[in-house]
Amino acid sequence: MALKVSVDRELCQGHSVCLGECPEVFDVVESDEGYPQVVVLQDAPPEALREKVLAAAQYCPNHVITVSEE
Numbered sequence: 001m002a003l004k005v006s007v008d009r010e011l012c013q014g015h016s017v018c019l020g021e022c023p024e025v026f027d028v029v030e031s032d033e034g035y036p037q038v039v040v041l042q043d044a045p046p047e048a049l050r051e052k053v054l055a056a057a058q059y060c061p062n063h064v065i066t067v068s069e070e
């Protein structure tokens, strides 16, 4: 089972908690909305990043990160 990461950018408010937890998978950049938003750098991260990806999803203040298994 491989990890699959998706985000709801509509609800992301650029707190950068995700970037702090797992910079291998998440970046936060300026958006057209006028404030920073998350970018997923790899939507199928390796197993070695599982703990960090799950931490990012858990601690995202807006709960916009979804991690599933494929």
Ligand code: SF4
Pocket: 007, 011, 012, 013, 014, 015, 016, 017, 018, 019, 028, 037, 038, 059, 060, 061, 062, 063, 064, 065
């Ligand atoms: S922690 Fe959540 S709300 Fe903040 S930038 Fe990351 S995905 Fe967006």
